[in-house]
Amino acid sequence: MSNLTPREIVSELDKYIIGQDAAKRMVAIAMRNRWRRQQIDPELRDEIAPKNIILMGPTGVGKTEIARRLARLTNCPFFKVEATKFTEVGYVGRDVESMIRDLMEIGVNMVHKEETEKVRIKAEKNAEERLLDLLLPSKKKEQQSPAGFFMGTQSGEIEEKKEAPKDDSTREKFRQMFRQGQLDEREVEMEITVQSGAQVEIMAIPGMEEMGSNLQNAFSNMFPGKRKARKLKIKDAYEALIAEEADKLIDPDAVNELARERVEQQGILFVDEMDKIASRQDAAGGGSADVSREGVQRDLLPVVEGSVVNTKYGMVKTDHILFIAAGAFHFAKPSDLIPELQGRFPLREELSSLHKEEFYQILTEPKNALTVQYKALLATEGVTIDFSKEALEEISANAEKINEETENIGARRLYTIMEKILANLSFEAPDKSGQKIMIDRDYVKSQIDDVVEDRDLSRYIL
Structure with missing residues (x-):
């Protein structure tokens, strides 16, 4: 704690x-x-x-x-x-x-x-070995002589010993290539667990939710998930194998x-x-x-x-x-x-209602402020935007005004106003790559003044 x-x-x-x-x-x-x-x-x-x-x-x-x-x-x-x-x-x-x-x-x-994170290093090591096994399946003698069959696996063992250095060398090369990310986009076929087709849906009958849960567990035990072969990119297969290996290392009862x-x-x-x-x-x-x-x-x-x-x-x-x-x-x-x-x-x-001073703080102070979010979103298009202090004061004043004249929805009003202000810019952003744009008071007014002044319209839009 x-x-x-x-x-x-x-x-x-x-x-x-x-x-x-x-x-x-x-x-x-x-x-x-x-x-x-x-x-x-x-x-x-x-x-x-x-x-x-x-x-x-x-x-x-x-x-x-x-x-x-x-x-x-x-x-x-x-x-x-x-x-x-x-x-x-x-x-x-x-x-x-x-x-x-x-x-x-x-x-x-x-x-x-949390327990998965504790065993992740060991799970990663085991997953890497399994992945290399998929990439380099062991070469067993396909046809074995009757003599070899009755004499046990001596001839097979001799052959494996002879090929071992070559296989180990290849395996290590693949290991280095995998660790360097050179194999990430290659595909490998592996078996994954898919959900059983038997599904039981229990209606929400009062007092029966517990019974529904028990029935679903019973059916899942009767019809466990099946293994199905699928082709996955190596980076995705690696994550799936890590999850499987971690589950093997974790005691579910202790969890x-x-x-x-x-x-x-x-x-x-x-x-x-x-x-x-x-x-x-x-x-x-x-x-x-x-x-x-x-x-x-x-x-x-x-x-x-x-x-x-x-x-x-x-x-x-x-x-x-x-x-x-x-x-x-x-x-x-x-x-x-x-x-x-x-x-x-x-x-x-x-908790007290919010006013323009709090709205201004909400737009500027939190680590996840709306202004920070919109700057990051448009930066993905190569557009750099910034807000002047006067613009943020105008937005805050309008949020307070609309909350007073219509329904008071608190800070959620800022989401609506900000989206209205930046709608055109967001639409045109791919065409403005490389530009720096300052959002000032005049820009804010040009985008929302007509809606703010029309009280009936603002009820539907803001």
């Missing part, structure tokens, strides 16, 4: 997310508490439950990005799911427990990738056990659109929709509270998985959730 301090976590998040300092500090403390918990005596450790979080705020202000970057930073299994995909038991739809199975799948893939432990102790589940399943107290007459919403909350409660979920990799305890819920909460509020579920999300933070 990462042992970054809260200050270091916030510093890393600052590289990608502008503003929202209070929310960053809250998640940083939550992650540090997980590290602290691991240092405590085991008897007390199990008593310390994670402090789940609710992030509130309009779309596009960084709720999802904070959770996603946090997971990458700490190398924790992370899964994002929308609460609206779940339905109450008894209705057709996704089972709430399926998100734990999905998280476990991610954890297994993550650990498998599954390590993944289960990591999911249980470090897993992060990001449940978006939490406000959509809250039953509004002022809703007239209630109705079946609110009943269904409350049903999803009640199904969600035991998973958040701590239960055991059966997955194809074994039983997974959810007691110490960190849940981060998010939603706009324009119409509903956290207090509209059932009281038991509210109690499982003790930490709440409201």
Whole structure:
């Protein structure tokens, strides 16, 4: 587990997310508490439950990005799911427990990738030998005399010994050619595992997802993948052989056990659109929709509270998985959730709306800023572009204006405006190779002023 301090976590998040300092500090403390918990005596450790979080705020202000970057930073299994995909038991739809199975799948893939890297050097060595075997199949005597057959393989052994120096010399030459990349584009025929034709698709019947998973596993065991000969370029065949050799060196049971432990102790589940399943107290007459919403909350409660979920990799305890819920909460509020579920999300933070100052920072400061992305994209065509400070200020002001006059979609508005500004340039870029172009305020205005001024038109275009 990462042992970054809260200050270091916030510093890393600052590289990608502008503003929202209070929310960053809250998640940083939550992650540090997980590290602290691991240092405590085991008897007390199990008593310390994670402090789940609710992030509130309009779309596009960084709720999802904070959770996603946090997971990458700490190398924790992370899964994002929308609460609206779940339905109450008894209705057709996704089972709430399926998100734990999905998280476990991610954890297994993550650990498998790490273990593959550990054995990669040995796997590469074995793959190289197998590749040379494909390029230089061993020369066995095709026709053997009856005497040779009854006398064992003495004559064959003598012949192999005589040819060995020649074969070894050729093999070493091919090895050097392969390592220097001279054989990359040549083709070689090899057998690869293809998926079995027997496929079982189970409909999402409430409570039957686990049975569907078990049936698929049973059929995959009954009809294992077949080996099929295919021609591949040597560089592709080498990678396929590395993957096969690495799988031979890895213990799948150890991978599954390590993944289960990591999911249980470090897993992060990001449940978006939490406000959509809250039953509004002022809703007239209630109705079946609110009943269904409350049903999803009640199904969600035991998973958040701590239960055991059966997955194809074994039983997974959810007691110490960190849940981060998010939603706009324009119409509903956290207090509209059932009281038991509210109690499982003790930490709440409201993210503020973005204004032109934040938009300008978003365009200039993050490592993955939109301006950096567009410069890199057009550089592939030999076109060098740059943005003046005035141009970026104009873009930021327009983003704020349009968000105020139409729907507030936060920083996502910048994507639409930037694409509109650079659409013609992107289209003509192949014809402008070698040119340097400065995007200034006048250029920005010429591209979007007519749309910005026409409020009805901007609703559809920007």
